[in-house]
Amino acid sequence: MVFQLVMEKSCPTSRKAAILAHSQAYAGARAEFRKRASFFHREDEAYLRFLIPEGVRVLDIGCGIGDTLAALKPSHGVGVDFSPALIDIARKMHPELQFHVLDAENPAVVAEIGETFDYILVHDTVGSFDDCQKFFEHARDAARGWLFFPPLAARVEARRALETPCALSRAECSGSI
Numbered sequence: 001m002v003f004q005l006v007m008e009k010s011c012p013t014s015r016k017a018a019i020l021a022h023s024q025a026y027a028g029a030r031a032e033f034r035k036r037a038s039f040f041h042r043e044d045e046a047y048l049r050f051l052i053p054e055g056v057r058v059l060d061i062g063c064g065i066g067d068t069l070a071a072l073k074p075s076h077g078v079g080v081d082f083s084p085a086l087i088d089i090a091r092k093m094h095p096e097l098q099f100h101v102l103d104a105e106n107p108a109v110v111a112e113i114g115e116t117f118d119y120i121l122v123h124d125t126v127g128s129f130d131d132c133q134k135f136f137e138h139a140r141d142a143a144r145g146w147l148f149f150p151p152l153a154a155r156v157e158a159r160r161a162l163e164t165p166c167a168l169s170r171a172e173c174s175g176s177i
Contacts, residue, residue, distance in 0.1 A: 019128045020082055027085030030065050031093070045071040048121070056118035061104040061139070062125025066090030069097055069121070078113060080104055105129055107138040 026033075034041050045068060052058065052072055060069040063079030064086050070077070070093075077097040081087050082104070090099045102109045104125070120139055129135050 013130055016128065016130055023081075023083035024085045027065075027083060027089060030086065030089065031067075034065075034067055041067070044068070048072060048123075052119050052121070057116070059113070059115075059117040059120045061120060061122045062128070063087075063090060063099065066094040066097055066099060068123055070094045072121075076115075076117075078115070078117070080109065080113070104139070105131065105135050107134075109138075 048068065049072060054073040055075045057076045058069060058072055058074040058078070060066075060077065060079045063069050063081050064083075066079050066089075069079045074097075077094075079087075079090055079097060079099045080102045081090070081099070082101065084101045087099045087101045090097070100113065102112060104122075122139075126132055126135075
């Protein structure tokens with residue numbers, strides 16, 4: 001029922017509906033996948049901890065099962081994902097953090113969370129957006145500090161998008177950057 005509601009409210013394209021269906025289907029295997037790829041995830045999290053200090057307010061867009069957000073050790077951590085199955089797992093694994101089933105591309109998400117953050121982490125999520133520019137424009141309303149888009153190329157493009165209203169085209173957001 002929640003899955004259907006999310007599909008109706010947040011999946012305007014068949015591409016996005018397919019991404020959500022895939023997320024729902026593999027959610028139960030995500031922790032095992034992270035365990036098998038533990039070297040990568042440890043290195044990735046170490047890099048993020050270098051960039052984002054402990055004890056700050058972090059919003060993680062596309063948080064999955066919440067492991068990356070938890071690794072950052074925020075003073076206040078909020079994770080958002082549009083997959084109810086992933087959020088259910090995140091809530092069980094990391095009860096000290098807050099998790100919401102929301103579509104980050106919906107401008108009402110920022111209003112629904114109703115907070116500001118020192119860092120907004122958009123990690124491995126930009127490629128699933130239908131309109132990156134629109135997301136950047138409404139996400140900055142919740143950022144007291146940085147919007148963060150690893151890897152480096154994505155961070156450069158995101159910074160450009162924040163400084164220039166129409167800096168990113170659909171082609172740039174779809175992986176050609």
